[in-house]
């Protein structure tokens with residue numbers, strides 16, 4: 001038993017120094033919290049179990065390790081990713097020159113700071129992935145493929161709502177709006193949409209192009225918080241058409 | 247993050263002490279397991295908290311636009327075993343598939359919509375009561391710094407209880423009592439996908455267990471009406487039948503036990519094996535899973551991920567066991583049937599279904615069935631866990647819906663030589679409870 005205790009002590013001391021180098025609140029401070037101002041109150045205020053409650057730091061210019069992309073890193077990456085060819089050759093959901101920007105993430109498997117940016121080109125109906133090495137500031141790799149449909153951007157969601165409201169098939173939708181709010185629908189004013197990307201299933205009637213085309217299904221909320229039934233409508237953003245399932 | 251020692255810088259002092267003392271004691275303490283790695287993320291993205299029983303969990307967190315909350319580089323240390331030892335490389339949701347029983351609606355929420363970005367809620371109200379709401383990037387295409395992660399320490403009930411047997415001239419007497427309250431370090435985010443609100447939660451217990459679960463609350467889908475075979479009447483009478491549906495959740499779990507990687511997958515099955523003197527004999531057999539595959543539960547079956555490169559102080563290989571609980575199996579797709587899939591780590595395999603959303607990757611690799619199809623050797627295994635919930639609406643779902651949880655546990659098996667929370671006075675109780683008299687061995 002005595003030998004065991006000695007061993008425990010030795011390790012404990014060594015660990016304390018190792019953890020200080022780890023760069024966060026010190027091991028000792030965590031083991032015996034003595035600064036209540038820096039800790040969160042437990043449920044019921046029993047004072048029994050607490051976690052630290054660090055003040056948020058200003059966003060760093062660059063991240064390290066598995067940190068998410070910082071605003072600064074992303075700005076830099078987007079400049080590099082949008083090559084002159086893409087900027088002039090591709091088209092976004094509104095038909096403007098330049099691809100539709102979808103999302104960005106850090107590739108933690110890459111070992112360094114590497115950003116992956118996803119775009120959709122409505123001209124070719126292809127998903128584009130631009131890989132930017134943030135250390136060198138260069139475009140490292142570029143990929144594109146048809147038939148891949150990740151989640152929609154805010155601009156795409158708005159465009160889909162616009163198409164639905166303007167389409168003759170949207171008449172039933174306008175009626176539900178009147179019932180829900182007692183008002184006439186005025187374009188897309190006061191509507192908030194959520195878009196699920198939609199890929200045609202084998203049994204589909206009316207939207208079998210979806211998957212190769214970029215399509216969404218909407219959930220629409222009115223300004224008074226009611227949801228309107230629109231799930232039977234498929235909005236084809238590539239073809240700028242609206243189809244009804246079944 | 248690559249597994250292995252390439253990116254790690256070891257604390258020489260700590261490692262040296264561990265090696266010397268373990269050599270003196272004649273027990274095996276793997277040197278790399280006792281080394282502290284360099285910080286794998288910045289301060290803002292790090293959580294490091296010590297629970298009342300002295301257990302410290304340390305990890306990096308981030309929000310992914312599709313997967314939502316991701317935990318990376320999860321390390322554990324305890325009062326008894328103070329050297330931080332890695333458990334996970336990462337854990338995250340891998341899909342949330344929601345098909346309606348009417349067959350006219352179906353969503354892959356991670357890849358059709360996303361759990362992060364604008365769908366991630368800023369914590370407010372009682373969302374993080376008693377905890378610390380941490381600020382970080384929401385992972386959206388124009389990242390915002392928001393309070394999105396709740397970190398809290400919550401009581402988990404009685405961690406253990408044991409009273410020693412004591413005897414004196416008057417017979418049995420109450421002996422020394424060991425009774426202890428346990429705690430979990432809880433990490434959670436909230437994603438609001440239209441009417442439904444999902445809670446992604448990881449509970450890191452002070453005894454080394456990790457519980458992953460998904461909570462569903464918010465409101466039932468509106469305008470989703472069905473007949474009595476596919477719906478349940480809510481509201482007065484039977485005017486409106488709310489449609490039954492599934493929530494099929496998948497998680498991707500990547501172990502990196504003691505930073506050594508290369509875990510072996512094992513399946514254990516217990517079956518009747520004749521009769522003993524009093525009752526049935528049972529036999530438990532181990533099957534090595536050396537190649538990729540999809541697997542399902544039967545009675546008395548379980549799996550574990552074992553490190554062939556890292557042993558506890560008893561000389562046993564460290565491992566974590568998958569413990570599954572309540573589950574409804576959705577039969578509508580092949581990929582929602584297996585309970586667990588083991589695959590060789592592949593950066594192109596990201597989502598358990600609807601995986602083809604990366605132009606760098608093959609378009610025909612869409613589900614966990616595809617991932618396992620070529621039966622690759624498992625030298626760096628990834629575990630995909632599916633837990634389904636068939637939601638039959640009920641009157642109480644209005645309103646809001648009471649939180650419903652679905653998930654699973656990862657339970658340490660031989661990760662340490664003894665209970666991580668063993669109190670003083672019981673450290674000698676390791677091994678045969680009533681050994682023959684003789685010299686006692688070293689403890690760890």
Ligand SMILES: [Cu+2]
Nearest residue numbers: 462491493637
């Ligand atoms: Cu539900």
